[in-house]
């Protein structure tokens with residue numbers, strides 16, 4: 001349904017934002033964030049003021065809360081949390097962006113943001129819901145597209161396993177593998193999520209990892225569903241899940257190492273089964289979607305075409321108001337989201 005905003009909302013004198021207040025030493029919690037009210041800034045020549053409408057909540061934000069070695073620097077204390085938004089330009093001194101334009105960009109956990117436009121993409125497509133630009137056809141969907149198509153490279157008839165299958169990236173990844181004619185096995189937390197994955201995304205089966213006490217039990221449950229082995233594994237989780245799948249991989253299988261949500265705020269875990277990387281001559285490749293910007297337009301176009309054709313279903317969990325962002329973010333660790341976690345700001 002078209003959601004492109006046509007009426008410019010009134011610019012408020014102040015707005016709310018959420019900053020990182022302190023760093024977690026172990027498990028992140030809502031106490032590490034602070035909601036602040038600040039004055040609306042004026043804009044300089046070349047700048048625009050954007051009123052954010054939807055905010056994307058992503059697991060990488062949990063990683064940025066820590067002062068730890070990663071592919072990106074830790075998020076600074078006292079600054080609005082990093083995050084992608086879709087919003088509308090409400091004031092402009094920019095040569096090309098006008099009031100009323102709808103834009104997507106990394107404008108953070110705040111109701112209003114100033115930008116020079118360099119980090120903003122204008123949205124013209126009126127056929128797709130605005131929040132989808134943060135999920136299935138945004139960074140999230142492109143992550144699934146890259147890992148599945150460039151690393152897993154599934155062929156028709158192959159068996160593909162996807163962990164985090166009920167989440168934002170996983171729900172797109174399973175559908176992309178299904179579109180390639182593969183037999184897809186999801187892994188997700190809880191019967192409700194597993195049933196949703198099977199019903200909504202057309203996968204063959206889904207394993208409830210929360211029902212498995214350890215990696216051996218999880219391995220047994222997946223082996224039962226894939227008696228001839230696994231050709232490709234798209235891993236959003238790491239830890240016990242990766243350890244469980246490694247021995248099940250067929251020779252020359254492919255593994256896309258996409259995420260480590262099981263490891264955020266927890267002690268590092270040693271994989272017992274890493275020897276299968278060699279024994280089964282596996283190709284396991286980690287990737288960061290931002291390293292592959294040149295492929296984004298192609299990925300976005302393909303994903304948008306699938307959404308418009310009804311071949312890629314979009315599931316979202318939406319919380320209301322900027323102050324709900326910390327709980328939504330911590331909810332990712334607790335598995336509270338089904339599909340993409342979004343915060344609706346107005």
Ligand SMILES: NC(=O)c1ccc[n+]([C@@H]2O[C@H](COP(=O)([O-])OP(=O)(O)OC[C@H]3O[C@@H](n4cnc5c(N)ncnc54)[C@H](OP(=O)(O)O)[C@@H]3O)[C@@H](O)[C@H]2O)c1
Nearest residue numbers: 059143167168169188189236259260261262287288289335
């Ligand atoms: N490489 C890249 O460029 C890139 C880009 C985007 C995202 N990622 C990664 O991809 C993964 C998925 O991201 P997303 O945005 O789609 O998040 P998401 O899957 O929508 O949300 C996180 C989900 O992870 C699951 N989870 C939490 N703790 C877990 C645990 N200990 N073991 C197993 N599952 C657990 C929960 O689902 P259950 O209820 O099923 O447990 C939760 O709903 C994350 O690891 C993220 O960091 C990587």
